[in-house]
Amino acid sequence: MATERPRSTTPTEQLISYETYWRDHQKWLADQGYLLRPRYMPDWVPSWRTSKKHRYFCEDFYHFQVSQFRQFIDATRSSDGALVALKRVSKSIHPFEVDIAKYLSSDPLSSDPHNHCVPVIEVLQVPDDEDTLLLVMPFLRPFDDPRFDTVGEAVAFFQQVFQGLQFLHSHFVAHRDNNEMNIMLDPTNLYPDSFHPVRQERKRNYKRGAKYYTRTQRPPKYYFIDFGISRRYKPEDMPPNEEIIVGGDSSAPEFQEANMDRTNDMCNPFPTDIYYLGNMIRQNFIQNRYGFEFMEPLVADMVQDDPSKRPTIDEAMTRFTEIRNSLSSWKLRSRVVEKEDVAFYGFFRAIAHWRRRIWFILRRVPAVPLPP
Incomplete structure (x- = not known):
C-alpha cells in the first residue's frame, strides 16, 4: 500500500x-x-x-x-x-x-x-x-513524486481521483480523510527497477540515483489509501449523519465551529469528501503551480462553506469531463511550472520538456496519459 x-x-x-x-x-x-x-x-x-x-x-x-x-x-x-x-x-x-x-x-x-x-x-x-x-x-509513492511534467499529466491525475471518489461514493463508502497525504501513485511503471523505500531518489540497493520515466511515457495509476476513519453505509442509511472526526485536513468549514468535546456535532461525510478533494487541487495545483486556472470554478464550488451547496461527486465528475474536453492539445502538452521553481533550473527543465514534447507529438503519444 x-x-x-x-x-x-x-x-x-x-x-x-x-x-x-x-x-x-x-x-x-x-x-x-x-x-x-x-x-x-x-x-x-x-x-x-x-x-x-x-x-x-x-x-x-x-x-x-x-x-x-x-x-x-x-x-x-x-x-x-x-x-x-x-x-x-x-x-x-x-x-x-x-x-x-x-x-x-x-x-x-x-x-x-x-x-x-x-x-x-x-x-x-x-x-x-x-x-x-x-x-x-x-x-506506493506520493502522488506528486516525481514531479508532473505536463498539464495533461495533471489532468490524468484529476480524472483518476475524481473517478476513484465516484467509485467510493457509488458503493456508499465515505473516505473521510482523502487529503493529499492519502492519495498516492503506483510506481511500477515509472520506476521499473524500483527504488529505496526511505531514500526514494536512490536505487533499491542504494547505489546511484533511481531511474524513472515521465507520466506521459509510462502512465501510473493513483490510489486512495488509509481507510482508518472511513465508513461504509447501506442504501437505506443515506444520507448519513455522523459524529465529526477531523482527519489530516482540518480546514473543512463544517469543522470550524464544532466543539470536538460535544457529541452532538454531526455532519454528512460525503460533502466533506468533496471538500477534501477540491482543497487538495486548490492547494497543490491552483495555488502552487501555474496554468491550472481552468479548475478554479469547479474547485470553488467544491470548497463552499455550506456543504449542501457543494456538488455531488457525480456532478463534479460531469463538470470535470466538460473541462477536460475543452482543453486544447497545446494546453495539455504545456509544461507544469511550480511557483517555487528557480529560474535557472527552470530554463533547463524547459529545454528538456520541449525535446520530449516534440517527440511525443511526432509519435502521437496521448496528451492525457492514462494507464491501460
Missing part, C-alpha cells in the same frame, strides 16, 4: 521506539514471507562500523521520520522480491478499516477500472497481540 512521504529522514545508530516493534517481529514476518531490511535484524550491527563507507552512504542509516506514519514499514516479499508496505491496524481503535479495505479489494470491485483504492494483498494476525492486524499492500 502505502507508505509515507519520506521527504525528511533522521539518521541514527540506535533504533527508535517504533522500529523496535518491527525488529521484534522480524522472524515471524520472515516466516510469513516478508523480509525486513538489515536495519531490523535482531543482530543488526550498523554497516558503517564494519566498512569503510561513510554512514551517510549506508542504506541502514536511515529510517522513516514522519511520525503519523510510523505504523508502516517496508518489506520485500520473498516469493518474488516485490517491495510491499506493512501497516499496523488496531482493531479496537479502527474497527472498520480492515473490513472496508478488504471489501474494496474484493471481486468484482477489484476489477473495476474506476476502483482507485489501494489493493490489499494479505491480512496478517499478529500472533502476540490479538488486537493488531497487519495489512500487506503495494508500496
